[in-house]
Amino acid sequence: MSTEVNTTTHEAVRGSVAAVTVEAVPRTKTELRAEAARARVELAQTLDAIEYRLNVPRQLRVRSRLANVRLRELGEKNPLALAGIVLGAATAAVGAIWLGVRAVQRR
Secondary structure, rough: HHHHHHHHHHHHHHHHHHHHHHHOOOHHHHHHHHHHHHHOOOOOHHHHHHHHHHOOOHHHHHHHHHHHHHHHHHHHHHHHHHHHHHHHHHHHHHHHHHHHHHHHHHH
């Protein structure tokens, strides 16, 4: 058991040393600074993307504006289709209100 652990540990260390040896190519300060700058830019982009995805109010504003633009385009291209959508939405809203009032009256 002890021999197996020592062999495994030795192989892992040897692999680590080999990996370090391969990557231990001397780099200039300029290359290191450029790599650090790229890493900072990548991190900033990643954080911006995460913030954008998790910002629910902003997502709602974006989706709302997108819906408004699409409805305007639909109104310009096919006004009858837009009128049908508005009529259907109004009917659904009135139906929901009516069902709500009716449910309250039954209590």
